[in-house]
Amino acid sequence: MGKTENLIATGRKYIYTFEDGDGKNKMLLGGKGANLCEMTQIGLNVPPGFTVTTEACLTYLEANRLPDGLMGDIRRHMAALEKKTGKGFGSAANPLLVSVRSGSAMSMPGMMDTILNLGLNEASLQGLIKQTGNPRFAYDAYRRFIQLFGKIALGIADEHFDERMAAMKRRTDARLDVDLAAAHLEELAGQFLDIVKHRAGGPFPQDPYEQLEISVGAVFRSWMGKRAVDYRRQFKITPDMANGTAVNVCTMVFGNMGNDSGTGVGFTRNPGTGENTIYGEYLVNAQGEDVVAGIRTPRPIAEMEREMPGAYRQLTELHNRLESHYREVQDFEFTVEKGRLYCLQTRNGKMNGRAMVRSSVEMFREGIISKERALLRIQPVMLEQLLVPQLSPEFLGKPLAQGLPASPGAASGKIVFDASLAEARGLSGERVILVREETKPDDIHGFFHAQGILTSRGGKTSHAAVVARGMGKPCVSGCEQIVINDKAHNAVIGETTLHEGDVITIDGSTGYVYAGEVPTVEAKFSAEMATLLGWADEVARLKVMANADTPADAIRAREFGAVGIGLVRTERMFNSTDRLPIVQEMILAETQEERQAALDRLLPIQRADFKAIFKAMQGLPVTVRLLDPPMHEFLPTAAQLELEIAHLHQLRDTIKALDDLPDTLKLLNPRLYQQYADGLNKLTGALQTFKNTHLEENVISRKEKVLRKVRALAEVNPMLGHRGVRLGISYPEIYSMQIQAILEAAALCAREGIRIYPEIMVPQVGTVEELKRIHGHVERIHKVVELTHGIDVQYKFGSMLEVVRACVRAGRMAEIAEFFSFGTNDLTQATFSFSREDAENKFLPAYNATGILQDNPFEVLDIKGVGRLMKMAVDDGRKTRPDLKLGICGEHGGDPRSIHFCHQIGIDYVSCSGPRVPIARLAAAQAKLQEAEYRDPV
Numbered sequence: 046m047g048k049t050e051n052l053i054a055t056g057r058k059y060i061y062t063f064e065d066g067d068g069k070n071k072m073l074l075g076g077k078g079a080n081l082c083e084m085t086q087i088g089l090n091v092p093p094g095f096t097v098t099t100e101a102c103l104t105y106l107e108a109n110r111l112p113d114g115l116m117g118d119i120r121r122h123m124a125a126l127e128k129k130t131g132k133g134f135g136s137a138a139n140p141l142l143v144s145v146r147s148g149s150a151m152s153m154p155g156m157m158d159t160i161l162n163l164g165l166n167e168a169s170l171q172g173l174i175k176q177t178g179n180p181r182f183a184y185d186a187y188r189r190f191i192q193l194f195g196k197i198a199l200g201i202a203d204e205h206f207d208e209r210m211a212a213m214k215r216r217t218d219a220r221l222d223v224d225l226a227a228a229h230l231e232e233l234a235g236q237f238l239d240i241v242k243h244r245a246g247g248p249f250p251q252d253p254y255e256q257l258e259i260s261v262g263a264v265f266r267s268w269m270g271k272r273a274v275d276y277r278r279q280f281k282i283t284p285d286m287a288n289g290t291a292v293n294v295c296t297m298v299f300g301n302m303g304n305d306s307g308t309g310v311g312f313t314r315n316p317g318t319g320e321n322t323i324y325g326e327y328l329v330n331a332q333g334e335d336v337v338a339g340i341r342t343p344r345p346i347a348e349m350e351r352e353m354p355g356a357y358r359q360l361t362e363l364h365n366r367l368e369s370h371y372r373e374v375q376d377f378e379f380t381v382e383k384g385r386l387y388c389l390q391t392r393n394g395k396m397n398g399r400a401m402v403r404s405s406v407e408m409f410r411e412g413i414i415s416k417e418r419a420l421l422r423i424q425p426v427m428l429e430q431l432l433v434p435q436l437s438p439e440f441l442g443k444p445l446a447q448g449l450p451a452s453p454g455a456a457s458g459k460i461v462f463d464a465s466l467a468e469a470r471g472l473s474g475e476r477v478i479l480v481r482e483e484t485k486p487d488d489i490h491g492f493f494h495a496q497g498i499l500t501s502r503g504g505k506t507s508h509a510a511v512v513a514r515g516m517g518k519p520c521v522s523g524c525e526q527i528v529i530n531d532k533a534h535n536a537v538i539g540e541t542t543l544h545e546g547d548v549i550t551i552d553g554s555t556g557y558v559y560a561g562e563v564p565t566v567e568a569k570f571s572a573e574m575a576t577l578l579g580w581a582d583e584v585a586r587l588k589v590m591a592n593a594d595t596p597a598d599a600i601r602a603r604e605f606g607a608v609g610i611g612l613v614r615t616e617r618m619f620n621s622t623d624r625l626p627i628v629q630e631m632i633l634a635e636t637q638e639e640r641q642a643a644l645d646r647l648l649p650i651q652r653a654d655f656k657a658i659f660k661a662m663q664g665l666p667v668t669v670r671l672l673d674p675p676m677h678e679f680l681p682t683a684a685q686l687e688l689e690i691a692h693l694h695q696l697r698d699t700i701k702a703l704d705d706l707p708d709t710l711k712l713l714n715p716r717l718y719q720q721y722a723d724g725l726n727k728l729t730g731a732l733q734t735f736k737n738t739h740l741e742e743n744v745i746s747r748k749e750k751v752l753r754k755v756r757a758l759a760e761v762n763p764m765l766g767h768r769g770v771r772l773g774i775s776y777p778e779i780y781s782m783q784i785q786a787i788l789e790a791a792a793l794c795a796r797e798g799i800r801i802y803p804e805i806m807v808p809q810v811g812t813v814e815e816l817k818r819i820h821g822h823v824e825r826i827h828k829v830v831e832l833t834h835g836i837d838v839q840y841k842f843g844s845m846l847e848v849v850r851a852c853v854r855a856g857r858m859a860e861i862a863e864f865f866s867f868g869t870n871d872l873t874q875a876t877f878s879f880s881r882e883d884a885e886n887k888f889l890p891a892y893n894a895t896g897i898l899q900d901n902p903f904e905v906l907d908i909k910g911v912g913r914l915m916k917m918a919v920d921d922g923r924k925t926r927p928d929l930k931l932g933i934c935g936e937h938g939g940d941p942r943s944i945h946f947c948h949q950i951g952i953d954y955v956s957c958s959g960p961r962v963p964i965a966r967l968a969a970a971q972a973k974l975q976e977a978e979y980r981d982p983v
């Protein structure tokens with residue numbers, strides 16, 4: 046930044062022409078400006094223009110006026126443009142018109158403002174008519190300009206103009222804007238001028254330089270507009286990523302000059318699938334934002350080949366030049382003016398995960414990018430989208446309507462017609478589908494909280510489609526059969542009327558809309574994904590394992606590419622209904638014999654579970670953690686028991702009272718007694734039999750026994766109490782049973798010829814002595830298993846590292862442990878000395894909002910604190926045992942940033958939940974490829 050700072054200080058260079066701006070300097074010129082410069086310089090057909098820098102914007106925002114000398118500079122550049130184009134700014138003979146366009150370093154589609162056709166006034170309007178011989182076109186340009194300028198520069202709401210437009214169409218029976226004749230547009234322009242005069246308290250500025258000056262300021266201000274600020278907050282765009290907007294002044298070219306003209310947007314590859322074909326939409330005889338605004342539904346670019354063959358050839362040429370130059374899929378805007386194609390913008394295409402994966406693989410095969418680039422250009426979290434649900438293939442229901450498949454994936458939810466309502470309902474946990482005629486940037490907050498988006502107008506490059514794809518949310522756009530009635534909060538499709546709150550399902554992969562909820566299925570791994578992740582595995586040093594507790598989880602994890610199980614939580618097995626009673630029996634046992642009897646029943650069950658998991662993971666390591674949670678977690682709570690006991694007492698008292706009922710009644714009201722004597726006798730007889738069974742007494746005494754146990758087990762701080770290895774030390778028979786189950790399962794597998802690598806892991810270890818004691822049991826039981834099964838089971842013994850002291854004592858721990866696995870969830874709690882639930886429910890959001898903490902340390906590893914402990918433990922542990930195996934099995938194991946750190950400190954593997962395995966594999970490869978640039982956060 047040294048060079049640019051210098052320029053601020055001397056207050057000189059705020060403007061660069063497209064010929065001389067540095068196409069790499071997006072911070073200074075904005076992405077749009079930098080690319081306009083770059084495209085101009087590589088010889089693409091870009092209308093001439095210049096860029097006012099983001100530094101000018103920052104100066105403007107600080108001083109609340111344009112920097113000194115800027116307008117003079119702009120005038121000089123306009124004079125140069127006049128020379129280059131041979132036209133005159135404001136000229137009544139041959140007028141030069143320009144667009145004034147925003148653009149910051151980060152793409153923020155539609156968040157800031159652009160003004161088209163600037164330079165039109167009563168005089169140049171006549172010039173434009175003369176120049177083009179096309180009054181209709183000229184008046185159309187004029188009325189557009191007045192509206193845009195009125196809205197953006199003067200803050201007059203669109204609706205005032207739109208109302209007049211609608212009235213004009215009604216009056217003249219015009220269905221579309223293009224059906225209006227020159228005279229209608231002229232009249233409309235006059236009405237628009239009146240609106241401005243009336244609403245802005247002054248006439249529409251006729252001096253083109255005054256127009257320009259006001260517009261540049263307005264574009265600068267749009268950087269701080271609510272929409273833009275919200276967007277930056279949501280997408281975490283910080284000032285070091287984008288600071289201020291540049292302003293691009295660009296000679297106008299006209300797509301609305303007749304049927305040999307048009308405008309469109311394109312992707313060099315299909316952003317939904319990644320397929321290598323020009324993908325996009327265009328409109329004949331239209332200008333600027335008509336395509337994205339969803340006012341007319343545009344046509345797919347494929348049709349352009351037939352309709353405008355000459356322009357289509359130029360488009361193909363543009364496609365090839367853009368990709369070979371940028372080596373990245375491009376998202377571009379073009380306009381055809383009388384057969385000649387101009388490129389007005391390009392940027393890296395935002396594609397969904399599926400398209401990113403396919404284009405990575407194909408661009409590598411086409412020789413456009415290297416394998417490294419293919420891996421690096423995809424954000425690992427995007428892969429999650431490839432695993433989005435699809436409609437169940439068995440489902441054969443009839444759709445209500447069909448629109449355009451704008452963003453893939455299926456979603457069901459309640460209809461909501463308003464973005465703010467979508468936000469409110471979404472936040473309260475409801476699943477909603479945002480249904481609108483078309484969406485605008487102001488609706489963005491509703492997108493975040495909707496499952497999917499359905500629009501009745503607009504194409505596959507409409508606002509709704511682009512934003513939904515970026516977010517990986519299903520979207521169906523341009524579903525014209527749906528007539529949306531905003532005011533009445535309903536939508537009509539043929540005979541059917543849908544109301545707010547009705548459930549619908551949209552399928553963004555086909556464009557179909559269904560009534561009600563439709564079953565979905567999980568997505569399948571594509572061949573391209575397998576290829577890409579195969580490349581990732583070749584590159585990565587870190588291995589990726591999965592956390593899995595059941596054989597089914599293990600099988601799925603293996604499908605996701607896990608090369609082992611880094612964490613099996615045995616207690617999850619205890620919780621299933623057929624086992625819980627036995628576990629409870631074990632806990633409630635008064636004597637060791639009773640406890641052993643329960644454990645003897647658990648042993649075969651655990652052994653079978655382990656065997657099934659080992660089988661599923663044949664050939665790969667499986668790390669089993671011995672029992673971790675405090676025992677009370679397997680019993681009902683005291684409060685629940687007290688309630689149940691109270692109810693039982695009540696029942697007993699009621700029964701007693703009923704017993705006395707006949708006598709009492711006889712005494713008080715003999716007549717009534719006579720009347721009901723028969724029934725009453727029957728009742729007391731039945732009660733007597735019930736009482737003789739002592740059923741309620743038995744239940745009460747059993748529950749009371751459990752309650753006594755629950756009270757005895759109660760702890761002030763259960764998470765810091767009698768759990769993990771502490772439990773194993775107090776009740777060695779529990780851990781012994783588990784150890785036996787693991788080793789016997791391994792022996793049984795070995796006998797069947799299944800290669801397995803069990804690893805026994807002890808949780809919550811804080812002292813070396815604890816680990817030694819458990820290790821003693823393992824060695825003893827191993828011998829027994831060898832004697833009884835005749836197999837010397839190979840296994841590893843290790844410790845979870847989740848207690849601060851264990852990290853500090855890692856050097857000694859490694860004398861006994863052959864592996865460490867960082868349990869970063871507990872280790873984070875222990876390092877911060879706060880519990881996750883309390884933190885997340887009470888103060889963490891405020892800590893994040895006010896910047897006390899940058900991230901949620903339970904999602905993104907706290908490298909500065911927890912990371913330091915880990916690094917110390919890694920280094921000390923390896924000093925003692927150079928081949929010490931190191932892993933991480935906390936939730937952070939699936940977080941890309943945390944994975945980079947793990948790579949950096951020399952950890953061997955990360956273990957995360959199954960569906961995050963693909964993400965972790967890609968992140969592990971990226972960590973390797975970017976290791977030289979890695980910097981610890983400071």
Ligand code: ADP
Pocket residue numbers: 092143144145146147154155156157158159161295296297298299332333334378379380389390
């Ligand atoms: P955004 O950042 O919202 O994409 P742009 O600055 O790209 O805004 O402009 C909005 C629309 O106007 C786009 O469709 C663009 O192609 C069109 N446009 C911008 N400048 C010109 C120009 N000089 N001539 C013709 N169309 C233009």
Ligand code: MG
Pocket residue numbers: 378390
């Ligand atoms: Mg644009």
Ligand code: MG
Pocket residue numbers: 847868870871
């Ligand atoms: Mg733990």
